[in-house]
Amino acid sequence: MKITTRRLFFIIILLTIIDCNSFEFSNSDDDYKIQYTMADILNVRKNPSINSEVINQIPYGTKINTKNTEIQEIYDGKKTSWHFVKETNGFVLGYFLAKQSEIKNSKIFTLKSSYSFLRCNPYGIGIYKTLILSNNESNMKDEFIDFIHGDRKILSGVYILKNNSIQLEMKEIESQKVDYSEGKSIIIEKNKSKKQNIKIVNLIWKEQIKGFITEDQEKYLDTEKYKLDIKKCIFTNKKCKTYDPFKEQCTEERENSDICDDVGYYCNR
Numbered sequence: 001m002k003i004t005t006r007r008l009f010f011i012i013i014l015l016t017i018i019d020c021n022s023f024e025f026s027n028s029d030d031d032y033k034i035q036y037t038m039a040d041i042l043n044v045r046k047n048p049s050i051n052s053e054v055i056n057q058i059p060y061g062t063k064i065n066t067k068n069t070e071i072q073e074i075y076d077g078k079k080t081s082w083h084f085v086k087e088t089n090g091f092v093l094g095y096f097l098a099k100q101s102e103i104k105n106s107k108i109f110t111l112k113s114s115y116s117f118l119r120c121n122p123y124g125i126g127i128y129k130t131l132i133l134s135n136n137e138s139n140m141k142d143e144f145i146d147f148i149h150g151d152r153k154i155l156s157g158v159y160i161l162k163n164n165s166i167q168l169e170m171k172e173i174e175s176q177k178v179d180y181s182e183g184k185s186i187i188i189e190k191n192k193s194k195k196q197n198i199k200i201v202n203l204i205w206k207e208q209i210k211g212f213i214t215e216d217q218e219k220y221l222d223t224e225k226y227k228l229d230i231k232k233c234i235f236t237n238k239k240c241k242t243y244d245p246f247k248e249q250c251t252e253e254r255e256n257s258d259i260c261d262d263v264g265y266y267c268n269r
Contacts, residue, residue, distance in 0.1 A: 032065040032086055036101040041109055041268065044090035048082035050075070056088045056164060056205040057212075059109035061101050061135035064161060068094065087161035101135055109133040111203075111212065114234065114264040131168075131266060133159055138168050143178070150178035150185075155199065166203040166212070171196060203266060209233075211267030220263060233267035236260070 037058050044056035048071045058064065066083040073080055073093060080095040111133070116126040130141045140155040157170030177189035203212035206221065211233055213220070220226045220235035227238050240260040 032067050035064060035066050035083070035097040035099060037062045037064065037092070037096060038098045039096040040107050042092055042096050044085060044088045044092055045082075046090055048073075048084075048091040050093075052091070054205075054207050055090045057109075058085075058088070058092070058161065059133035059135075059159075059166075060107040062159075062161065063101070063136055064088075066092070066097065085161075088164050090164075106134050110268060111266040112233070112264075112269055113266045114232075114262070116234075116262040116264075117260075129266075133166070136160065138170055140168075140170060145178075145180070148179065148181045150180060152176040152178050152187075153193075157198070162202075164204070168201040168203065169198055170201075171198050209265060209267075211265050213265045217263070217265060220265070232262075232264075233269060234262045234264045236262050 037060060039058075040060055042058040042060075042062075043054045044058060045052040046055045047053075048069055050073060065086040067086070069082045069084055069091070071082045073082060075093055075095045078095065080093050082091045083094050083097060084090075085092055109132070111131040113129045113131075114126060115128075125146050126144075128141075128143045128145065132139045136158055138155075138157050138159040140153075142153040142155060144151045152175070153172050154174040154176070155170040156173050157168065159166050159168050161167070172193040172195050175191050175193055176187050179186045179188050202215055204215065205212055209221075209228060210230060217235075225238060226235045228235055237260065
């Protein structure tokens, strides 16, 4: 049978509709199975294909709701299927999923963020955060360094996947005074925190920066106003001028401007 151009056009449209509908799943909890991620860092794809865009990353041992799409893929020489993840609205390979968490073989997902300011200070002043995620548990070291002294907060809690983001729920458990005068990080004082407030932070994955931003960092994705250093995982205002930290008027000039602050986002480095 001869296929005309018009008939071929309608066949392509029909196949496209069928293909799109195949990715639509019921929101009923009965249709999903609870599984745990077994990859160090599991990439979530926009579509069920190894070449599809990464729309999120999931730490090791995370509890998720999945539905088998029955779409097959050969990975590491083995046939596996793609699973739809309800919490992230994306797809992961069944190769990296397990019915129960293997906590004994736990691996950690480490994210770091830094924020530097007052460049006219030759010793540097900044905030450095290290976040460790694994098996739905979260731990953070939040440190402020001023000259050769530091104030460090230790936070602990949990995380869940929610609305395409990683939601952290932590509270401060300890505060520390740190001395760097000998070129090492020496804790000189520890205090158990009396604060019981739970800190909630949402981490949103952005493929273009290969990392996570918080909700208040959306503005830094504006490439007309901010430049990105993807190796250091920082944003800087494009209006920033270079300041000489040893210049006599530098500190006074710098204190009246915040455009040179280096704002870090969370990345795996």
